[in-house]
Amino acid sequence: xxxxxxxxxxxxxxxxxxxxxxxxxxxxxxxxxxxxxxxxxxxxxxxxxxxxxxxxxxxxxxxxxxxxxxxxxxxxxxxxxxxxxxxxxxxxxxxxxxxxxxxxxxxxxxxxxxxxxxxxxxxxxxxxxxxxxxxxxxxxxxxxxxxxxxxxxxxx
Numbered sequence: 001x002x003x004x005x006x007x008x009x010x011x012x013x014x015x016x017x018x019x020x021x022x023x024x025x026x027x028x029x030x031x032x033x034x035x036x037x038x039x040x041x042x043x044x045x046x047x048x049x050x051x052x053x054x055x056x057x058x059x060x061x062x063x064x065x066x067x068x069x070x071x072x073x074x075x076x077x078x079x080x081x082x083x084x085x086x087x088x089x090x091x092x093x094x095x096x097x098x099x100x101x102x103x104x105x106x107x108x109x110x111x112x113x114x115x116x117x118x119x120x121x122x123x124x125x126x127x128x129x130x131x132x133x134x135x136x137x138x139x140x141x142x143x144x145x146x147x148x149x150x151x152x153x154x155x156x
Contacts (some may be wrong), residue, residue: 004073006063006108008080012087013103019088029088034153036082048139073111083107 019025073079090103121127131138 003096003108004071005079005083005111006104008074009083009086009107010062010104012080012083013090016084016087016090025088029085029090030153031085032081033085035148036078036085037146037153040078041143041150044046044139044146048136048143 013124122131
């Protein structure tokens with residue numbers, strides 16, 4: 001996932017270099033980011049309100065984890081829209097220079113540490129059980145936070 005996210009951000013940054021630098025381009029990036037956050041937030045709330053079909057269980061060992069994570073991250077349309085909006089917003093904030101090359105590396109490190117932490121925590125049966133019992137509350141809080149972030153972006 002981390003490699004795919006970094007690759008996707010790198011491609012979005014490179015593609016944004018083809019666009020003229022303007023406030024309009026930065027505004028389009030901000031609007032797209034706001035819409036992505038709203039979409040994900042409302043999906044989380046809807047998921048929390050729908051009846052549960054099955055419980056969270058430990059996943060079976062699966063080969064090709066790297067390839068699955070890479071393809072998932074690169075082909076996810078919400079991830080693409082989010083990183084494109086980041087690239088457009090960053091492009092609008094630049095003073096005519098090129099994009100900083102540390103952005104894909106920082107996304108890689110953030111995603112690697114986040115998904116690594118999740119993997120370690122969810123490998124513990126007690127944590128997995130707690131997540132299974134309180135997943136609705138987690139979804140509601142996550143959805144509300146994302147919606148608040150999206151609304152706050154409209155007033156910046």
